[in-house]
Amino acid sequence: MGVEIRVENLTKRFGRQTIWEDVSLTLPAGEISVLLGPSGTGKSVFLKTLIGLLKPEAGSITIDGRDITKVKEKDLYEIRKLFGVLFQDGALFGSQNLFDNIAFPLREHTKKTEKEIKDIVLDKMEITGLTGSERKLPGEISGGMRKRAGLARALVLDPQILLFDEPDSGLDPVRTAYLNQLIVDLNAQIEATFLIVTHDVNTARTVPDNIGLLYRRHLAMFGPREMLLSSNEPVVRQFLNAQREGPIGMAEEKDAGELESERGIELGALPPIPAQLPTSSGITRASERKPGSWLKANGVVPPPGSFPGLDLTFEDGKGTAAQRPEKQSDATSASRETVGAGVRVVPSGAKKAAAVKAPAQKAPAKRATSRRSTEG
Numbered sequence: 001m002g003v004e005i006r007v008e009n010l011t012k013r014f015g016r017q018t019i020w021e022d023v024s025l026t027l028p029a030g031e032i033s034v035l036l037g038p039s040g041t042g043k044s045v046f047l048k049t050l051i052g053l054l055k056p057e058a059g060s061i062t063i064d065g066r067d068i069t070k071v072k073e074k075d076l077y078e079i080r081k082l083f084g085v086l087f088q089d090g091a092l093f094g095s096q097n098l099f100d101n102i103a104f105p106l107r108e109h110t111k112k113t114e115k116e117i118k119d120i121v122l123d124k125m126e127i128t129g130l131t132g133s134e135r136k137l138p139g140e141i142s143g144g145m146r147k148r149a150g151l152a153r154a155l156v157l158d159p160q161i162l163l164f165d166e167p168d169s170g171l172d173p174v175r176t177a178y179l180n181q182l183i184v185d186l187n188a189q190i191e192a193t194f195l196i197v198t199h200d201v202n203t204a205r206t207v208p209d210n211i212g213l214l215y216r217r218h219l220a221m222f223g224p225r226e227m228l229l230s231s232n233e234p235v236v237r238q239f240l241n242a243q244r245e246g247p248i249g250m251a252e253e254k255d256a257g258e259l260e261s262e263r264g265i266e267l268g269a270l271p272p273i274p275a276q277l278p279t280s281s282g283i284t285r286a287s288e289r290k291p292g293s294w295l296k297a298n299g300v301v302p303p304p305g306s307f308p309g310l311d312l313t314f315e316d317g318k319g320t321a322a323q324r325p326e327k328q329s330d331a332t333s334a335s336r337e338t339v340g341a342g343v344r345v346v347p348s349g350a351k352k353a354a355a356v357k358a359p360a361q362k363a364p365a366k367r368a369t370s371r372r373s374t375e376g
């Protein structure tokens with residue numbers, strides 16, 4: 001069920017330009033992680049480095065026990081088969097219909113018969129709500145459908161790791177909501193490791209199990225969703241709450257004068273932490289943590305109004321046990337530790353990543369993806 005990706009002290013430069021340095025984080029197997037960051041901070045470069053399309057200047061990326069920055073080209077080719085990637089624009093061939101676009105990796109990388117290919121393609125098109133659009137050309141469909149076609153293509157080789165580069169860019173809020181639901185349902189179904197690059201704050205707040213933030217050439221923080229949504233670290237707080245006050249300015253980082261002029265301005269209270277987006281069928285994802293579990297384990301009381309509708313209580317941060325209303329029996333649940341979420345605070349570049357432990361719930365997840373036919 002998905003593979004872990006362990007990134008240690010990774011540094012990427014182009015010539016003398018450092019894109020980011022000393023990035024350490026672990027994407028836990030089967031979990032959904034989001035990587036946030038202002039435009040131009042190197043999020044796409046990070047994804048390309050993970051799949052070995054770009055070589056880092058320092059550090060390691062361990063997948064399935066192998067450091068992909070050190071392996072031979074032949075082995076890298078094999079490791080890449082673990083990945084499915086949804087590129088920012090869908091990266092479809094304009095002259096080929098959706099069926100042929102989605103079938104492309106199968107025809108290129110496998111010896112499957114056309115009959116087998118057809119079964120797989122139609123299945124992935126159903127999962128992504130594209131049934132009936134096999135003969136359409138990319139130019140004839142909406143941006144949302146193009147993204148879903150790119151997603152269907154990313155799924156045909158049954159990836160263990162799915163990377164999404166700004167899946168929500170260019171989509172209206174309704175289409176974004178559909179796509180986010182599809183991502184959560186898909187994770188419940190295929191249990192692969194997901195990494196979503198976005199700068200949509202709402203997506204980051206509600207979809208993932210973990211959030212990371214790239215800022216000023218460093219990974220400002222990476223850890224469980226509840227950790228970042230309750231963090232008072234200025235950059236994290238400003239970005240995740242879309243506030244003007246804070247160290248991030250219009251261009252990038254604010255100068256001393258701007259920061260000085262903000263001194264004394266009361267930062268608004270942290271907004272309530274929303275419930276995590278559930279699967280559309282109500283099934284618990286295998287990697288899903290109980291709401292409030294990180295907060296409780298770490299003695300953090302969330303802002304008032306957090307987890308609306310879930311009736312959680314936090315007493316001095318050690319609240320009573322919380323249950324999602326439709327959650328399955330705990331008898332089948334086994335407690336699991338998620339380790340390796342690195343935390344680092346900008347700009348102390350030299351500080352080593354600290355491990356954060358977050359308790360997690362494990363429950364069986366069955367085929368849960370909703371069958372959508374909604375256009376979008």
Ligand SMILES: Nc1ncnc2c1ncn2[C@@H]1O[C@H](COP(=O)(O)OP(=O)(O)O)[C@@H](O)[C@H]1O
Pocket residue numbers: 014019037038039040041042043044045046
């Ligand atoms: N192949 C490349 N050669 C040189 N510079 C690059 C290359 N790819 C990206 N960059 C630079 O890396 C920086 C980060 O780019 P990118 O990863 O696309 O940012 P983001 O996805 O966060 O918006 C940009 O300054 C960009 O110009």
Ligand SMILES: [Mg+2]
Pocket residue numbers: 043044045165
């Ligand atoms: Mg990008």
